[in-house]
Amino acid sequence: MDADALSATPAARAALEALRAAAGAHGPMERHCLRHFAIAERLAGDRAFDRELLLCTSWLHDAGLHTPSRDPYVTEGARLAARVLAPFGWSPERLQRCMDACEQHHAPRSRMAMGLEVELVRQADLVDVTRGIVNFGLDRRWLGALFRDVPRDGFWRLVGKSFRSELSHRPASLMGVFVSPRRTHVPTPPGPEIFLGGRGFLLTGRDSPGKPGREHARCGPSKRACLACSRPETSGTARSSASPCGCEESVTVGSVHQYLAEVQS
Numbered sequence: 151m152d153a154d155a156l157s158a159t160p161a162a163r164a165a166l167e168a169l170r171a172a173a174g175a176h177g178p179m180e181r182h183c184l185r186h187f188a189i190a191e192r193l194a195g196d197r198a199f200d201r202e203l204l205l206c207t208s209w210l211h212d213a214g215l216h217t218p219s220r221d222p223y224v225t226e227g228a229r230l231a232a233r234v235l236a237p238f239g240w241s242p243e244r245l246q247r248c249m250d251a252c253e254q255h256h257a258p259r260s261r262m263a264m265g266l267e268v269e270l271v272r273q274a275d276l277v278d279v280t281r282g283i284v285n286f287g288l289d290r291r292w293l294g295a296l297f298r299d300v301p302r303d304g305f306w307r308l309v310g311k312s313f314r315s316e317l318s319h320r321p322a323s324l325m326g327v328f329v330s331p332r333r334t335h336v337p338t339p340p341g342p343e344i345f346l347g348g349r350g351f352l353l354t355g356r357d358s359p360g361k362p363g364r365e366h367a368r369c370g371p372s373k374r375a376c377l378a379c380s381r382p383e384t385s386g387t388a389r390s391s392a393s394p395c396g397c398e399e400s401v402t403v404g405s406v407h408q409y410l411a412e413v414q415s
Contacts, residue, residue, distance in 0.1 A: 151300055153184050157209075159202055161238040165209040168234045172216040178304035182278060183208050185300045189293075190267075190274035193286060197266060203244060204267050206235060207251040211271060214252070215312050222326035223316065227252040228334045242336045249334055256328050279309070 153176075157166045173179035187208035191201070214226030228249035235245055247264070251271040254261045262269040276284045281302070282293040316324060326332055 151184055151188060153180060156184075156187070156205060161235055161240070162202055162205050162209070164234050164238070165206040165231075168230060169209045169213050172213045172230075178302075178308045179212060181300050181302070182305055182308070183212070185278050185296055185302075186211070186271075186274045188296055188300070189277045189288070190270040192288060192292065193270050193273055193277075194266070199266050199270065200244070200247075203248050203251075204270060207231070207248050207267065207271050208274075210234065210248075211252045211255050211275070215315070218319075220320050220323065222253075222320075222323040222331065224253045224256060224327050224331055225334055232334075232337055236337075246336045249336065253331050253334055257331055258329065 153166055157163045169180060169183060187205055190204055190208060194204075210231045211227055212223075213230050214223035214228075217223065217226040217230065219226050231248050231252050232245060235248060240248075247267055250261070250264045251268040254264065254268055255271045255275045257272055260269055261272055273286050277286065277288065277293070281297070282288070282290060285293065316327075
C-alpha cells in the first residue's frame, strides 16, 4: 500500500500533507493511518460509504496529538480537519461527519448514529491498536497479511510516548478522549456587519455555530451599511452618535430583535 498513490484527490493529498507536517513522513504514525484506512475499508464490506472522507479522516484522526493545547487531542484533530478540508468545497454536513469521525474515534460506544464513516473510523482504530485482538469479525489471516505489508515497527513506542505526553501536558483532557468526547461543530463563517443607526449597534451575521448574531456596541472601521438608508459606511470612518453615512435615523434595540426575526424567517 502506498499513501501517496491512495491520496489521489486534492483534499486527500492536503490531509496527508497535514499529517506529515505534524508527525513526519513515512513513520509509525503514517503507517498506523495507512493500516487504519485499509481496515476501515474492509470493515465497510458491501455498504456504501464516502471513500474520500474516510481516507481524509484516517490521515487526520490522530494529528491533534501534535497540537499544543489544553483541549482533548481528538478535538484538535477535528479542528484541524475543518481547517484543512474546508477550502475544498465540502458541504457542512460532509465536513461535520469528518470532524465527528476524528473526535469520536475513541468513544466507548458505537457512533453509528453519527454516520457509517464515523463508526468505521472508531472500529478500525481499535483493530489496529489492539493488533487484531478486537477485530469486529475481520479475518485474522487478512489482518496478519496487512501487518506484514504495512509494518508496525515503532508503533508501541509511539503510543507510549504519546500517552506520556498527554498525561504530562493535558491530563484533564483524557476524559474527553476516552469517556465522553465532546462534539465540535463546523465553524460558521462570520456574516456581514450592519450598522443599525444612531444607537451605535452592529449586527454580525453569526457569533457561534447555531446561534444568531448579537447586537454589539463597538467601534472601529469595517465594511458596514446603515439599515435605515442602506448607504455603505466609508472605510475608516470613526464611530459617532449618528450613523457613519450621516443618516440620523435612530434604530432601537427592539428593532434589532425584529430584524433578527425577519432574517431568520
